[in-house]
Amino acid sequence: MYAQSKKLLQKTREHLNIDTGWRFAFGHPFDTNKDFNNGTSYFSYLAKAGYGDGAAAPDFDDRPWRKLDLPHDWAVEASFSEKASFSHGFKAIGRNFPEKSIGWYRKKIRIAKDDFGKRITVAFSGVFRNSIVWVNGHYLGTEPSGYNGFEYDITDYLNYGGDNTIAVRVDATMEEGWFYEGAGIYRHVWLNKTNPVHVATNGTFVSTALNNDVATVHAKVTVNNDGRSNSTFTIMQAVYDQNGRVVATQETGQISLSAFKQEDFTNTLAISHPNLWSVDVPYRYKLVTTILQNNVPIDQYETRFGIRTIRFDANTGFYLNGKRFEIKGTNNHQEHAGVGTAIPDELQYYRIAKLKEMGSNAYRCSHNPPTPELLDACDSLGMLVIDENRLMGINDYHFDNMKKLIQRDGNHPSVISWSIGNEEWGIENSETGARIATTMQAYVKSLDSTRAVTAAFSGGWGQGISSVMELIGFNYIAQENPDAQHQKYPWQKGWGTEEGSTFSTRGIYFTNDSLHYKAAYDAKPRPNAYSIEEGWNYYVKRPFLAGMFIWTGFDYRGEPTPYSWPSIGSYFGMLDQCGFPKDDVWYLRAWWGNKPVLHILPHWNWKGREGQPINVWVYSNFDEVELFLNDKSKGKKLIPKNGHLEWKVPYTAGRLKAIGYTAGKLMLTEMVQTTDLPARLTMNAHKNTIKADGKDVAIIAVSALDKKGLPIPDANNEVTFNLTGSGRIIGVGNGNPTSLEPDKYLPLLVNLPIENLKELPVSDTLNRAEVMPGFDDHSWKKAFTDLTDTSKKAWVYRGTITLTDTMSQSSLTFFYKSIGKKQSIYVNGYLVAANLDAHENGDIITINRRYLHAGKNMVAIVTLPLRKKHDWDVLNTNPGLIQYSVPAPAWKRKLFNGLAQVIVQSDGKAKGNITITATAKGMKKSELVVHTVK
Known part of the structure; x- marks a missing residue:
């Protein structure tokens, strides 16, 4: 039966990436003239359907806007300023920079005539933040959070067989977090096409149970009937292994679903001798759900999932596939050098691979839902995940966000816990906080009972939120006592959601506060915090704690503690913002990994410090290490478990060598040496x-x-x-x-409106003296004052653009929009375009630099007037923009x-x-x- 349905299957569902070919421009939060006059029409888009105006209007001329592909983060392109936000890395966006805090995006998509009758949606994986979306001028909705994915049905707004315009206004003025968050459409955008009866978005939830080498797969599917009549159908589900072989099938037949209804259905499938998902062997299966009517497939939906067992124990920690498993995790924000938050998918895999190389096996999404591609990387590479909610609360908005998170991410085998909050200082020690956490925890369990619910807690333990969580997340245990918490709440599971932290600058070995440099020796950042080594030693000795998540895996923009301007990034990472390892990485490789490690720090280039003692550390997991300077031994030392070795070595140029021994046998040699000049x-x-x-x-x-x-x-x-x-x-x-160097080098685009545009009615369009720069136009009226006067045979319009010396040395581009039935254009008296017919898409005109000069330049347009066909027609009164551009x-x-x-x-x-x-x-x-x- 399944083979037959597969043979009959047509293109029933399309999931199309529409990241390419967007236009972008800056708007303004309160100056409507600078915000393309959006929301200024007599009827607003909130008053009448289809009344999106300004840049939200489908016929808006966006040709002068910058072309780009998504994902896009305009904050990473911004300059730095001491007046900007400490949290966001002093990037010049936000309240103090209104000119760079609103971004507009527009894209045209073509919808085929054959698509009529399908349900079509546009889905955004994440927009930072406070986005408003229109399609063909129709207001679709507003999403205030920068981390929630959202989707709009656009079926009935579309022009089938023609072009359709998506417009998005993004307001990044306000921050959600206290770390760099970027700005713009920084995640993917999708166009989805389905039949009216179809699996809902994120409409499957797969849970598994393992018994005697047989996996029971419970496959819940949510089906929508978005059609106008009742529908009867069959659901067929099949599980494929990684070789494409069908290992289980199940069918539910003759289901009836009323129009505009949604319903859940569950099948149970059995897989013998399953391959289990683990961090070392991240094996995944594929569930294919097919909906058939009259034995013809009308929808097909694929779901990746893994079979594994997870369990937290209050006394013995975490178990993966029945075996105790030590969590060796890191906290991370979504951000990378050069691209900001707009991380290409492959870069997600690169970053997870770097953490795995370090010995890490777990990732906490700090402090917001991740992009789905991050979880795909964790699934396929083998990395456990805490998936974290952004905002605690119990109203529909909060619950809806939590539900969407679980529905979207619930099939990822990497996700082992849902976090409902982080360091909620305003409520975490209060009865209010306890009530909110209790309700949220119960709500999460109602949606997914297979995973533990956690919240990160930073102080005042034994009360408030920390008294009600099934899995408490300890942040910075030096402030409190997990042993006392465990004694008071023996039923409660625990782990370190933020633990082990240090300030360090990659490649720096002497702290210099005037330069904002921190030595890369694992020092605790403050008295009430643990270093990386101290934190790991604490957790590894307490089996009731499941493990710990270091703050942080990667450095990130913003929060440049312990410094401020001109530091623009954090110092916490084990790896820097590029993913280059700091020295602590080798400590973790030694005690988190399973490969031989021998690492010396610092480097051995210390010209000017001859004879001065240098702190030399060695990270290794051998039994003992002997250190040599220029082949002279500095002594052999035993390596303490989960520790490191130290020597004081007076500097002399040459070679510093370490030899690692196990059971007295030489295992590995490592060396750093003085280098010459760059060649x-x-x-x-x-x-x-x-x-x-x-x-x-x-x-x-x-x-x-x-x-x-x-x-x-x-x-x-x-x-x-x-x-x-x-x-x-x-x-x-x-x-x-x-570093205050740019991450990106972009072309310069300056759009110049024609200023002080005036008009004069004339008898004809031939040989008009009014186009000459010296003509006296002081008595002319403001342009388009007499637009309704149909007795005028022709018009001359005059205005100016102001050019700098540099601008006047370059040719300009005039993105002209017809203001006449036929028109000729002059610049400083020179004809640059003759007898252009009016047409909807306008004209692109090159203005030769020999016609230009520094200062005010006169632009004249001689036209035969446009006429209304209907009283309600709106005639164009904007001749367009003249653009000065410089290559990157x-x-x-x-x-x-x-x-x-x-x-x-x-x-x-x-x-x-x-x-x-x-x-x-x-x-x-x-x-x-x-x-x-x-």
Whole structure:
């Protein structure tokens, strides 16, 4: 039966990515003239259907707007300012910067005539923040949070067989968190097409139980009937293994569902000898749900899931697949050097892989729902997840957000816990907080009873929220006593949701507060906090605690504690904002991982400190280590369990060598040595072949080598990048938390409206003296004052644009919108366009620079007037914008302590080679080729 339905299956469901080909421009939070006059019409979009005006109107001229692809974060493109938000990394957006706090996006999509009769929705994975969406001028809704995905049905608003306009206004003036959050449509956008009877969005929930090597799969499916009549159908479900083999099927037949109703149905399937999902073998199955009418498939929905068992115990911690499992986690925000919050999917995988290399097996989404692609990476690479809610509360808004989170993410085997909140200082120690947490916890359990519910708690334990949670999250245990909490609430499970924290700057080994540098030796950040080593030693000795999540895995923009301006990023990470490891990574590799580790810090370039003692640390998981300076032993030491070794070594240029021993046998040798001056650059990509899909990326590490080929750990040369071929650079970084260099290099676009536009009626359009710059127009009326006067045969309009010296040296582009039935255009008396017929899409006119000069330039338009066909017609009175543009400058970035990063993306146009060249003054250049394939 299933094979037959598969054979009959047509294109019943489409899930189309519409990230490409958007237009973007800045609006304004309170100056409507700068906000494209949105919301100023006699009838607003809230008063009458289809009355989206200004940039929300379908016929709005967005040709002068910047072209871009999504995801997009305009905050990462912004300059820095000391007046900007500490939390958001001093990026010049927010309340003090209204000119850069509202963003508009527009895109045209074509809908085929054959799509009529389908249900069509537009879905946004995340927009930061406070977004308003229109389609063809119809207001769809507002989503205040920057982290919630949302979807709108646009079926009845569409022009089938023609173009349709999506418009989005984004207001990033207000922050939700206290960390960098970006701005704009920073996650994917999708167009979904289904038949009226279909599986709802995120409409499956798969839970599994394991007994005697047989997995019972409970597959709940939510079906919508969005049609206008009752419908009868069959639900068929099949489970596929990773080889594409069907391992279980089940059918529910002759179901009736009324029009405009939604209903849940559940099938139970059995899988013998299942492959279990784990962090080491992240095996996943695929559930295919097919809806059939008269034996013909009308919808098909795929769900990835994993089979695994999870359990928390109040006395012995966490169990995965029946075995005790130590949580070795990190907290992370969604942000990366060069791209901000607009992280390409491949970069999500790169970041999770970096954490796994460190020995980490768990990820806390701090402090908001993640992008779905992050969870896909965790599923496929093997990383456990705390999926975190953004805002506590018990009203419909809060519950709806929590429900959407669980429905969206509930099939990810990586997710082991739902977090309902984090450090809710206003309520966490009160009875109010306890009531809210109790209600939220019960609500979550009503939706998903298979996972534990947690909340992160930072102080005042034994009361409020901490007294009611089934799984308490301890933040910074040095402030309180988990042992006392465990004794008071012996039924309560626990883990460290934020623990182990340190301030460090990658590659820095002497603290210099004037430069905002913190030495990379694992020091506790304050007296009432634990270092990484102290935190891990505390948790590993207490089996009732399931493990800990370090603050943080990656550095992130904003919250540059313990400093302020000009620091713009955090110092907490085990890896910097680029993912380059700090030295603490090797401590964790030693005690979290299962591979031999031997690591020396610091580097050995200390010119000017000859004879001065240098702190030398060694991270290793061998039994003992012997240290040598220029082949002279500095002693052999036993390594304490979960600890490290230290020496004081007077500096002398040369080689510092460590030898690791286990049971007296030499196992590994590691060395750092003094390097020479920078001689050449080198580049290494995390992969050298990427998909030619316009989305895939290569993350490239750039470093400096001396004449012997040794990496130079303190190089800070400025590197310039050039790219040729079928790709583009989308971001640069270097991990320096004090760097104010740009992450992106963009073309400059300046749109100039024609100012002081005036009008004069004339008898004809031929040889008009009024187009000459010296003509006296002081008595002319303001343009379009007599628009309704149909007796006038022709009009001359005059206005000015003001150019700087630089602007006047470049040709300009006039995005002209017809204001006449036929028109000719003059600039400073020179004819630049003759006898243009009016048409809906306007004209693009190049104004040669030889017609221009610095200061005021006169623009004249001679027209035959437009006429209304109906009294209610609105004639165009905006001739458009004149644009000055400058190509993007060369991409560049300084090395920071020897390293920088450039992210290269395929352009989606064709397969071929991308060649990246890196140059720096006085050094041999480096060239790297990345291949793109279909």
